[in-house]
Amino acid sequence: MKSIQYNLYKTFMNKRARAILLCLVSMFSLSAQTPRKDSGADGSNPGQPVMLGFRVPEEFWSHKFMIFENGKYIKQTLEKYRGKPLVLDFWATWCPSCIAKFPKVDQFKKIYGDHINFILVNSFDIDTKKIARVLTGEGTGRQPTETASIVNDVYLKQLFPHQSVPIYIWLDEYGRLQASSTANFLNDDQVRGMVERMKGGKQ
Template identity: 80%
Template sequence: MKITIYNLYKALKSKRALVILAGLFHMFSLSAQTPRKDSGANGSNPAQPVMLGFRVPEEFWSREFNVFENGKYIKQTLKKYRGKPLILDFWATWCSSCITKFPKVDQFRQIYGDRMNFILVNSFDTDTEKIATILTDEGAGGQPTKTASIVNDEYLKQLFPHQSVPIYIWLDEYGRLQASSTANFLNDYQIHAMVERSKGGKQ
């Protein structure tokens, strides 16, 4: 009788232990699947800044951006800019010195054609009507700029952090960050040098 009671006690104790273990396992499973507010698992984790000499992430080319081009807004990726040097021109509607540089960028686009890519990037403004007005009327000394502009950007500013504009981001044909410069660095000599390097550059 004593042996039976003891065996029953052991069995109950064992079942209780299993229930506790099962409960703990379930609790940790839920904990592992529920993201913390700071974990970034909800997709809001900021992009890591690109270091000098390193390539942009693959998402840079595949991510869809809101782009103003040829007088209208469209959704598009940067895939068509891949494989050639690219300059990102960060600007804002309140930055008059940014806007007065648009004709310079348009001129370089005309000179270098498909050997060099340029795109404007606005990471500061949310008023798409105001942006469109500047790009079509006020920009380029009263002439619409011919250079496309990414608008409502957050991602690119995370990749290339900056507080003031204009800022120019120079990427080589492999998407490696070569420089982050002010407007003074944006000249024919520097662009020509980058285009020439890309002809015989090694991956």
């Protein structure tokens, strides 16, 4: 009798264990397929670093930045850059190699027109007059850059953390982070590749 009771108990426990295991597996599968609200997979986690292959948060496009463009400072969002590849060029006034790359960025803008966007980003300097002098080439004999620059940035440096400059952030037309690179990566092959990979972007 004890043996029968033991076997029934053992069978019951095995079924129960299988049921519990099945529930756990189902829950894990659902969790693995459904991004958590705070995972950033849907771009909804503002201020958190963007991982390679993930989209920038929606706030990236609606956040108001101070931008130096056409010789003056304006408050503006990045909404007009949406839907096309975008390269963020992080720089600082104390970085000669950053400033030396401005003409190259201007050249890419002329070559590829509105097939790809570029914007400079200064997250290090707070002296807006000094920044304006650098961007306009005032007193240096350099041509002013034709590329707009975000200044006094805090937000973008949170999304794309870095300690040194220049750093280039490559976003595709969907706002997904494709690469974070140094200046060596900023060449015609890479820029053309971004343009040609864009939906309907072949010239």
